[in-house]
Amino acid sequence: VxxxxxxxxxxxxxxxxxxxxxxxxxxxxxxxxxxxxxxxxxxxxxxxxxxxxxxxxxxxxxxxxxxxxxxxxxxxxxxxxxxxxxxxxxxxxxxxxxxxxxxxxxxxxxxxxxxxxxxxxxxxxxxxxxxxxxxxxxxxxxxxxxLRSSGFKLSPEIIDLDYAHCALAFRKLGVFHALSFAAKQSNLKEFTNIVDSLIESRLLERNSESYDYLYSRSLDRAAEPLLKNGEKIEEINNFKNKLKNTYVYFKNILTVQEPMGVICHGDFCRNNVLYKYENGTPVDIKFFDL
Known part of the structure; x- marks a missing residue:
């Protein structure tokens, strides 16, 4: 049953x-x-x-x-x-x-x-x-x-993407951001209306305790090998101090500073991009899961 x-x-x-x-x-x-x-x-x-x-x-x-x-x-x-x-x-x-x-x-x-x-x-x-x-x-x-029917697929590497993959991703991301600049220049009112219609769904104050736990534990895990070797102690401690209130820290660094504000992907990571390959080399990329 x-x-x-x-x-x-x-x-x-x-x-x-x-x-x-x-x-x-x-x-x-x-x-x-x-x-x-x-x-x-x-x-x-x-x-x-x-x-x-x-x-x-x-x-x-x-x-x-x-x-x-x-x-x-x-x-x-x-x-x-x-x-x-x-x-x-x-x-x-x-x-x-x-x-x-x-x-x-x-x-x-x-x-x-x-x-x-x-x-x-x-x-x-x-x-x-x-x-x-x-x-x-x-x-x-x-x-x-x-997109699989057009030859696109996830990168075989899950964690360590090489320069070719990263360069291709950031070039295409730059094109996407450039379109924001062009739209702001041609129709700022409509651009602003569209931005205002988007809903904040990533950084919410009600989840601040979860952020503190998640990011502090992630930092501890990442920094442990360096601290054991006595490396970058001052830099790591400085970063830990900034993350004492993760919500405030991320809200500050994500606050738009004009004229550089653009519409972003929102979840730009390896799992949300697909590559096309020729002879094992990435030659094209497309984004999804905005």
Whole structure:
């Protein structure tokens, strides 16, 4: 007999997939987001074993959506991301706010910042997002292009990315930030309105005790080998003093100092970028999970 939580999650995923095939994918077909040609939804084929694959802060499935236009069959690989079912974890990690921010970025921020179709070289294609405050948070959904079909994948190295990976990432990040500067210059009022619509979901005073514990323990772990060898003692102690109130410290360093303020990725790390390789060398990168 399956545990009750497993049964509930299975039913929830079944309901989501039913909505996906009966409502969402037909809506995408009619929306024009697949291109200018008129298309109709035919079916979708789920990747074996990927349906409901558990992630740290979301549930993800991969599929190929099959559409038909006047020239024949069109197949579009997609990634479908759902909010997690556990309400306690959603509230603790502010996942509802993060989902609403991500939909806002794809719906409003990226189109506003875009110049000369540059954004499609930075982010995957966006097909659908549903995460309004009036919706059930467990039903929040984002549908993107599955970049794996274009040869993108996570870097094989988990911790120590080499210069080639880092340089490629920061060059593309610089392009993204440059678009913010251009948008501020051309339409400061709209830029400000969009920034104000984003919800703070990372640095919250109510979580200050958790920050203190997390970052002080992380620093102790990182600094231990140096302290044992008597290295960088003054620098480490100075940093520890700054981290005595982690919330205040990070709030200060994250406070915008104009004219250098830009719209940032928000969670820019190895797990949220995909690379394309040629002969083992990274040649392109795209960002996701804003």
């Amino acid at each position: 399956l545990p009750r939580t497993v049964v509930v999650r299975t039913r929830a995923m079944s309901s989501r997939l039913r909505d996906l095939t009966h409502k969402t994918l037909p809506w995408i077909a009619a929306s024009g987001r697949l291109g200018e040609s008129a298309v109709k939804f035919v079916k979708c084929v789920f990747d074996d074993g990927s349906s409901g694959e558990a992630q740290f802060a979301s549930s993800v499935c991969f599929l190929v959506a099959v559409f038909e236009d006047d020239r024949g069959i069109v197949e579009q690989p997609m990634l479908v991301k759902y909010n997690i079912d556990d309400e306690l974890t959603r509230n603790w990690l502010c996942l509802n706010e993060q989902f609403r921010n991500e939909v806002l970025v794809y719906e409003n921020v990226i189109p506003f910042l875009d110049r000369d179709h540059t954004m499609i070289r930075i982010f995957p294609r966006y097909f659908f997002g549903s995460a309004s405050e009036s919706d059930d948070p467990s039903q929040y959904t984002i549908i993107l292009e599955d």
